[in-house]
Amino acid sequence: MKTTAAGEPVVVDDFVVTDHEFSRFTAFVHRQTGIALNETKRPLVCSRLSKRLRHYGYVRLRQYYDHLTERDPTGEELAHMVNALTTNKTEFFREAHHFALLRTEILERCATANGPRRLRVWSAGCSSGEEAYSIAFTVLDGLEDAADWDVRILASDIDTNVLALATRGVYAANRVAGVPAALRERYLLRGRGPSEGLVRVRPEVTRLVTFRRINLRDEAWPIRAAFDAIFCRNVLIYFDHALQRRVVRRLAEHLKPGGHLFLGHSESLLGMGPGLRSLGKTVYAKVRGGEHR
Numbered sequence: 001m002k003t004t005a006a007g008e009p010v011v012v013d014d015f016v017v018t019d020h021e022f023s024r025f026t027a028f029v030h031r032q033t034g035i036a037l038n039e040t041k042r043p044l045v046c047s048r049l050s051k052r053l054r055h056y057g058y059v060r061l062r063q064y065y066d067h068l069t070e071r072d073p074t075g076e077e078l079a080h081m082v083n084a085l086t087t088n089k090t091e092f093f094r095e096a097h098h099f100a101l102l103r104t105e106i107l108e109r110c111a112t113a114n115g116p117r118r119l120r121v122w123s124a125g126c127s128s129g130e131e132a133y134s135i136a137f138t139v140l141d142g143l144e145d146a147a148d149w150d151v152r153i154l155a156s157d158i159d160t161n162v163l164a165l166a167t168r169g170v171y172a173a174n175r176v177a178g179v180p181a182a183l184r185e186r187y188l189l190r191g192r193g194p195s196e197g198l199v200r201v202r203p204e205v206t207r208l209v210t211f212r213r214i215n216l217r218d219e220a221w222p223i224r225a226a227f228d229a230i231f232c233r234n235v236l237i238y239f240d241h242a243l244q245r246r247v248v249r250r251l252a253e254h255l256k257p258g259g260h261l262f263l264g265h266s267e268s269l270l271g272m273g274p275g276l277r278s279l280g281k282t283v284y285a286k287v288r289g290g291e292h293r
């Protein structure tokens with residue numbers, strides 16, 4: 001255990017954390033969310049939690065742990081804890097080549113298929129919604145006769161704060177710089193007067209997207225759909241290897257044959273994805289007839 005010169009436990013961000021308290025707490029976070037936090041994350045974890053501990057007047061991590069495990073029957077504080085600990089960095093058209101591929105491969109495949117004019121996409125770990133709306137802009141712009149198509153985009157996250165922002169669909173104007181100008185004009189409304197400096201996603205876009213809280217760590221996901229594409233980008237990096245494998249296998253189960261899985265730039269499926277074939281640049285296609293168990 002790290003101690004001060006006087007042999008006292010370490011005080012981080014004005015509360016006390018021993019090695020034992022920290023490892024017991026991170027094991028709890030891992031069980032609840034799948035997020036793997038090692039010793040190097042201790043300062044980050046403590047600074048993100050300090051507001052929650054101050055809220056209750058707690059001076060030790062142990063007190064907060066006891067609260068979460070013994071005095072939180074509704075899970076209200078658990079949600080606050082999860083919201084405080086997640087990393088939500090995102091942006092519109094992040095890794096723009098994925099949206100280029102969505103447009104060419106998927107939309108072309110759909111447009112030439114004889115089946116029902118239906119497209120289903122999932123943004124798993126959607127943060128504040130930029131990824132889901134980037135998908136929606138791409139689909140609306142890329143599909144000929146988009147109005148004749150049944151398009152639905154599911155966007156999910158474990159963090160209820162970012163989901164509230166996403167559902168609102170209002171962003172600071174400087175956050176939409178990555179949206180190509182033509183799409184910005186077509187699908188975003190510029191705020192005036194008191195809303196100056198803000199943009200709002202147009203209703204014809206928001207109505208395609210359903211935001212839901214889904215914890216990818218959970219054994220069962222409340223989803224029946226099979227998707228043409230799943231974006232699960234920059235989420236798996238927070239999980240350990242065993243959970244990454246499990247989540248990838250289950251995401252693949254939710255893909256239609258030939259459907260695409262998009263991962264973040266530092267997330268590779270090396271040795272993880274039987275039934276998935278690499279298309280390069282962290283994009284994978286479900287092999288037709290490829291079964292996952």
Ligand SMILES: C[S@@+](CC[C@H](N)C(=O)[O-])C[C@H]1O[C@@H](n2cnc3c(N)ncnc32)[C@H](O)[C@@H]1O
Nearest residue numbers: 033086089090125127158159215216217233234
């Ligand atoms: C860094 S953001 C990535 C956002 C977006 N996909 C992108 O690439 O820009 C990671 C998101 O994963 C979410 N997340 C972390 N653990 C999760 C879990 N167990 N289930 C669902 N979402 C989770 C976080 O709340 C966060 O919003």
